[in-house]
Amino acid sequence: xxxxxxxxxxxxxxxxxxxxxxxxxxxxxxxxxxxxxxxxxxxxxxxxxxxxxxxxxxxxxxxxxxxxxxxxxxxxxxxxxxxxxxxxxxxxxxxxxxxxxxxxxxxxxxxxxxxxxxxxxxxxxxxxxxxxxxxxxxxxxxxxxxxxxxxxxxxxxxxxxxxxxxxxxxxxxxxxxxxxxxxxxxxxxxxxxxxxxxxxxxxxxxxxxxxxxxxxxxxxxxxxxxxxxxxxxxxxxxxxxxxxxxxxxxxxxxxxxxxxxxxxxxxxxxxxxxxxxxxxxxxxxxxxxxxxxxxxxxxxxxxxxxxxxxxxxxxxxxxxxxxxxxxxxxxxxxxxxxxxxxxxxxxxxxxxxxxxxxxxxxxxxxxxxxxxxxxxxxxxxxxxxxxxxxxxxxxxxxxxxxxxxxxxxxxxxxxx
Numbered sequence: 180x181x182x183x184x185x186x187x188x189x190x191x192x193x194x195x196x197x198x199x200x201x202x203x204x205x206x207x208x209x210x211x212x213x214x215x216x217x218x219x220x221x222x223x224x225x226x227x228x229x230x231x232x233x234x235x236x237x238x239x240x241x242x243x244x245x246x247x248x249x250x251x252x253x254x255x256x257x258x259x260x261x262x263x264x265x266x267x268x269x270x271x272x273x274x275x276x277x278x279x280x281x282x283x284x285x286x287x288x289x290x291x292x293x294x295x296x297x298x299x300x301x302x303x304x305x306x307x308x309x310x311x312x313x314x315x316x317x318x319x320x321x322x323x324x325x326x327x328x329x330x331x332x333x334x335x336x337x338x339x340x341x342x343x344x345x346x347x348x349x350x351x352x353x354x355x356x357x358x359x360x361x362x363x364x365x366x367x368x369x370x371x372x373x374x375x376x377x378x379x380x381x382x383x384x385x386x387x388x389x390x391x392x393x394x395x396x397x398x399x400x401x402x403x404x405x406x407x408x409x410x411x412x413x414x415x416x417x418x419x420x421x422x423x424x425x426x427x428x429x430x431x432x433x434x435x436x437x438x439x440x441x442x443x444x445x446x447x448x449x450x451x452x453x454x455x456x457x458x459x460x461x462x463x464x465x466x467x468x469x470x471x472x473x474x475x476x477x478x479x480x481x482x483x484x485x486x487x488x489x490x491x492x493x494x495x496x497x498x499x500x501x502x503x504x505x506x507x508x509x510x511x512x513x514x515x516x517x518x519x520x521x522x523x524x525x526x527x528x529x530x531x532x533x534x535x536x537x538x539x540x541x542x543x544x545x546x547x548x549x550x551x552x553x554x555x556x557x558x559x560x561x562x563x564x565x566x567x568x569x570x571x572x573x574x575x576x577x578x579x580x581x582x583x584x585x586x587x588x589x590x591x592x593x594x595x
Contacts, residue, residue, distance in 0.1 A: 218493030219449035230497025232270030241519040243508040249277035260294035267579040272299040272499040291339030301344035315362040335397040348407035353378040379414035387419040416446040428454040432531025439492035452498035460548035462538035473571040484582040505550035
């Protein structure tokens with residue numbers, strides 16, 4: 180009888196410890212702390228967390244925008260996860276979740292449990308819908324809202340979720356240059372700037388509406404707004420006060436300039452860079468250029484670390500570099516035949532990337548070459564593409580381990 184009682188007690192203890200362990204696997208509590216000096220600090224389960232991340236979209240050679248990596252039985256995130264963990268990556272950013280909920284949960288869970296990598300989950304807010312997005316239309320807004328709130332409900336209890344991102348450069352549609360939208364009320368306004376501000380008011384009010392509803396169903400994760408540069412954030416301040424984080428997409432070259440101070444003055448919220456970087460191809464010399472990419476990324480990350488809590492402006496929570504691996508499909512995204520070719524032709528220009536701005540027509544931005552990891556086709560049919568870290572991988576690995584490291588120091592010259 181005594182042995183039976185001991186066995187029952189032992190079994191009970193095991194069961195209760197199992198329940199306790201299961202409780203620990205619930206959603207992480209992610210919050211933003213405002214320090215006494217008005218600096219911002221991201222906390223995960225009450226511990227400071229600086230985002231050291233990448234935009235992650237592991238599309239293989241010969242595949243394109245319609246590739247569903249969430250259901251790839253070869254599990255590319257496992258190969259990448261090992262490389263990321265060794266580098267010091269703690270976060271990945273997904274632009275949008277997949278359609279298969281269980282597959283998405285599996286990826287989020289495995290990245291977190293096996294490699295300590297948390298997930299920033301985003302939603303395009305219908306920006307790439309066809310026809311173009313229509314934020315003044317109630318039916319359109321209702322559909323987008325249902326999709327966003329479903330995403331939050333589906334994944335809010337995953338321990339690996341860090342926060343949500345609403346949109347990605349959607350503010351560029353206000354000027355009509357990208358995915359233009361309007362309505363009769365807006366069209367009746369004579370001044371172009373007034374029309375743009377009215378679009379901004381409509382859009383940011385919708386963002387605020389979404390944010391409040393997300394907060395109501397998920398108090399554990401902040402909500403960020405994906406904004407191209409700082410454009411129209413003065414309007415956002417008035418109409419989206421409930422947003423927790425300004426998530427910026429920035430391509431300013433080697434330096435972020437005055438963005439940290441400017442955001443303080445325009446819309447004083449915590450800042451996360453959710454897309455920035457440098458390609459690894461020199462359009463002027465027509466050669467791969469790992470050195471320039473590494474120099475630019477090192478400089479960008481150095482500035483991030485100079486503006487985290489208790490440093491500089493103290494309003495930066497970290498960033499997600501664009502991007503983890505090259506995407507061979509991007510230059511000619513509608514031509515399947517081109518997806519197997521690593522295209523070196525550029526179709527846009529950015530003078531801030533001065534090392535190859537003298538390329539023909541000043542077209543120097545190579546969309547297919549932004550990865551810190553390059554891809555090459557495996558010799559064995561059906562295997563994942565071979566991942567080869569570039570110089571920038573190792574440079575950032577070193578910097579992340581020593582964020583106070585000084586870079587680009589000029590040698591000291593001894594006076595005679």
